[in-house]
Amino acid sequence: MTAQTSTSRNYRETFSSGIWSRNPGIAQLLGLCPLLAVSRTLLTGLALGIATLLVICATNVLVSATRRWIDPRVRLPALVLIIAAFVTSVDLLFKAWWFELYGEIGLFIPLIVTNCVILSRAEAFASRNPLLPALLDGLGHGIGFLLVLTVLGAVRELVGNGLLIASLPPGGFFALAGLIALRNFCLTREAAA
């Protein structure tokens, strides 16, 4: 009984840590390149967030399912292969079903492969954990990244309509810094309370 509650708490923790305490974008500061390049508008931010979420979940699941067969000496190249395959597949998926959107963000989908959040979750978590936690971890980190992309995109689109710099890369840095500051502020308030 106690074992069960502790597992379900673990699951919840596995899922939610990626969204808040270990959010890839604003806590671990991973994957900033796509973050700043693509978060120019709400729509592109959201779309790239969804693409990243799909890749990270699929990768975590496959890596976890095959973790016994990956020879540790070739684990990294195997992970890179898996990630590349899913990024390619998601690229095709967008081209087939969201063709209009693809015109705007298509350039950046292949760049998901360079997002170190994905490799780091596959290597640090999925290759050492069973299927369900691996999926939850992927969902948590993917959604965490998606939220940051979407919020950044919305802020930059709103501000950028009047203020050009917000839609240029420096504007992305300012908006991201604002989000990180906000999170730190919340954390210190939590600690003080």
Place this chain on the structure above:
Amino acid sequence: MSEQEKELGMPARAGRPAWQAVLSLAAFAALVGLVVGVAWDATRERIADNEARRVLAELSAVLPPALYDNEPHRDMILVSWPGDEQRQVWRARRDGRPVAAVLTSLAPDGYSGQIRLLVAVTTDGTILGVRVATHSETPGIGDAIEPRKSPWIGNFAGRSLTDPPEARWRLRKDGGDLDAISGATITSRAVVAATRRAVQYFRQHRDEIFAAPASGAANKPRD
């Protein structure tokens, strides 16, 4: 955690021979190839459709739909222009008879990079319209070749190699009869020359263009 790792995590295999590592990586390459293959197969029809529809939208900007009754975006051939790669030509027909063609023309000599044009010409050599498909000219200067920035690109409609005469198919400041976009002489010069080349090519090759059997992915019957 470490217990769980021992139970479910990766067994230590470092002592095994190297060929096992190679084999394991090869197996993953095969698995991953399968994933991509399935995704490719599941999406290729829709992707081909999407691309055909985009081409149709591009074509209808220069080709009045009332003119033809075939599907020009599926009636495409590849032709080779002297000195560069193959280019696409779409054919518009009515009652099976040729009425017009849309040629892609490249201007390599823009202010920054290539300008890709679509030039629609009727069988008698009159220009129906010219549109810029892709370019990277300076925003605010050279981008006046886009119809939403300036009506300039519309000046070509109705012209042919006799209007103005071929020798005067150049900018006024180069001794011709055509206006430049002010402040964007280089861009205008490149577009004028590329348009002229397209019409000249069409005049020389008109009969082959309409006689050639359709080619390219967009024309293949669905399998």
